[in-house]
Structure formats: structure tokens, C-alpha cells
Amino acid sequence: MLRFPSDGEEVLGPVAALVSGPATRFHAVSIEAGTCFVGIRLRPGTAKPVLGISPGLITNEVLKGEVALMLVPALGALVQKLTRGSWTVGGVMQQLSSFVDDRCADGGVNSTTPLIDALHVSGGRLPIRDIAALHTMSVRTVHRRITEATGLTPKELAMVIQFHRALRLRLRDGLGVAATALEAGYSDQAHMTRVFRRLGGVSPARLPELALAGLPI
């Protein structure tokens, strides 16, 4: 993620890098007027080639400025280039996009991708033993591979995927709270409410109008 002062069109000051690790809880961010963020959300399992580090090293961490550059030195050249020149917001977006593309030439697809995909396709509802059986692997191997690739244990990743889907069912599809809890696979409404508070800091019944500011979930 890149943060910089802007009027919405041009970059008006220094560009700072932020790297947000895989997370099992939300981070409240205070934003001043005139601050612009441009970011790319990496699909779970694709972070390692892009960042050059194991995502598990930065689970639940948000690295800012110098710390981000120290851990992901490749970002340094990009930040320098963007700080020196004169850029539009769209230009910054393009630069960040090609930075990620260049470092992820194979699209991040590898032998662990199908395991992560199975969790996505099932909305986080397939137990790890079923994923292991579907791919004729041991539970231990699946656990290790997913944890290495994503920085989250399969259970944590499943919880995040299930939460994201529940959010989409509420926000995008307008499903009621009870129907969402049932379809998303929570044991009951109270269970879903606990997860929403822990992962999103919000209540499923009263989602703030600007939850995620219209960003795709």
C-alpha cells in the first residue's frame, strides 16, 4: 500500500509504503483529510513472491515507512521513484500494479493454490480433513502448506474467508442477519456477531454505511 498527500488527482508530497500482513483482527486507522491510499490486496498464498518474505513473519502486523522498506527492500526503489517525480494518482496505481506483476510473473499459482482455492470455493466451510482427503494429502501437510503460504493456519484462513463471504451476503446481497448466519455456516447469530466484532470491529446487524468504503471484499 502507498500513502501520500493528494488532492485526489496529483501526488502532493512524499510517498510512504505500508505493508499490511495477513490478519485475524481489524486495525483501526485514523486518516487525515487530503491523505490518499493506493493499494493492492494480494490473494492469500500469493504474498511471498511479491514481498520476498514469508507472510507468517508479519501476521497481524502493519509495517509503515522505514520498517516496511527494511523488510521489503524492493519497495524502496519504487517509493523513491514516486517521491522524486511528478505523478498522478492513476500513475501511482499503475506503478504499484506493475511492481506486483513483475514480482509475481507466474500469477502466484503453485501446488498449494488448489488447497487455498478449496477453502475459497466453499466459503471457508470445508473442514481441513476434507480438504486433505480431496487432495489425497495428510492433514498435517495441508496445515503446513497453507500456513507457510498464507501466514495463517487453515482454521484462521477459513474464518477470514467465511467472514468476508458473510460481509458480502450482508452488504452486496442484502441478506438479513439470520439468513446470513445460516448461509455463511455460523452455528448461530451470536457466533456470527462475535466473529464480526473480532475481525471487523462491527456488528452484523448495524454495519456502518461506509463499511469498507465500497471496496470489494
Place this chain on the structure above:
Amino acid sequence: MFFKYSIMYVADVPATVDFYERAFGLRRRFIHESNLYAEMDTGDTILAFSGEAMAEMSDLAIRPNRPTDVAAGFETAFVTEDPRGAYKTAVAAGASAIKPPTEKPWGQVVGYVRDLNGCLVEICSPVEG
């Protein structure tokens, strides 16, 4: 309302289309350039295949069909005058043999295979009378 499509979510759409052509003699109507959707030429009611990624894009959650898993609780049935020959063709094309065609008390010949994704497919003769 009328029954127009039966859509299976599959891991690999082109491979599934290819398999259904070879195993069951169907023909493709088209494969979308994204390789995430295809329709077979099955008349008014269309057998279609959708990539598993499409399920997530539509906010759906599914249990992926895999040959290593117990089959999902549905089947697709193809009618032919020669179910025994069709069964052999399907198995030769890579379908998993489950139950070779046998004659039912009502005279229909019925056999079962599983497709490349593990979905049940029935191969049967027309019901007489």
C-alpha cells in the same frame, strides 16, 4: 418459469468439456474465452459447466466435486439405445466404472459411472411404453 440449465461447478471447464465429448458423445456449444463457463449442445435444456471461481464471484459457497470425495447427491442421466456400448466408451474415456448396465424389473437398462470430477452419471436405455 421453466427448466433451462443444469450447471456443474468444476475445477477445469475445458477439461470437463473435452471429457464429456469423449466419454458421452456430447458436443460443445461454446467455451467462454475466460475458460470459466461452457455450454454443451444438449437441446432446450442446457448442460453447462462453470469454473469454481465463478461460485465465489457470485457469493456462493459450494463443496467442490472431486473424484476422491463421496459423490454429491445428484446425477446426470444420458439416454441411449446402446447403454452397454456407451458405458464401455465412457470408461475407456476415463470415467470411473461404478455399476455396469443391468436390466431393471421394468425393462430399462441402467448403468452408473462417475465423471472426471467425481459427479455421478447414469447411462440408460429409454423407458419403454
